[in-house]
Amino acid sequence: MRDEEAARQSAERMALMLTDWGFPRMPARVLMTVMTADEDLLTAADIGDRLGVSPAAVSGAVRYLIQLGMLGREPLPGSRRDAFRLPQNAWYEITALKGGLFKILADMSDEAVRALGEESGGGRRMATMRDYFIFVEGEFPKLLERWREHKADNGLD
Template identity: 85%
Template structure:
């Protein structure tokens, strides 16, 4: 049996962790609210009701999440309202689409290594950062492929 208070508290804690990691607070709360909903489609008013905020407060958050690919918007049949849904494989999609950030960060760190000199303390520190991002960028395709296989093996699609 679903315990709504426990669900709400858990979603808020998860949103807080995302916020601590730099994710904006309201988009984190909206995302966790939609993630914990049994319904596939929710209106901004329904999301706002669950969060205790106005639909207007939800508006900017859903725009942000749509831009990230973490939320989809579609018109509600027979209404002027939109409904929101989680895309299938939302986490995978965002990781795949935003994975290029590791290359950008690695390239930027490499520029800093050249500017600082690779023999300086700061240059070596920056080189370690560069090497980390280059490593992650190189590992990401295989990791995502392993995730697809893992999901398929478990019938998670």
């Protein structure tokens, strides 16, 4: 049996954690509200009601999440309103999109190494950062493939 208050508090704690990690606050709250909903589709009004904010306050957060691939928009039949849903592989999709970030960070770190000199203290630290992101970028596709296999093996689709 669902405990609405406990579910709301859990979603708010998760949103706060995402905010602490740099995710904008309202998109984090909207994302966790949709994640914890039993329904597959929620309107901006539904989300706003659950968060105690206006649908207009939800609007910018929804746009942000759609741009990241974390929410999808669907028109409601017979209405001018839209509803929002999580893509089937939302976490996988956002992680895959952000994968290019590792290459950018490796390249920028390498640029800093060249500017600082690899033998300087700062150059050594930046070289370690570069090498880490090169490693992560190389491992990332294997990790995603392992996730797909894990999902298939465990019926998680």
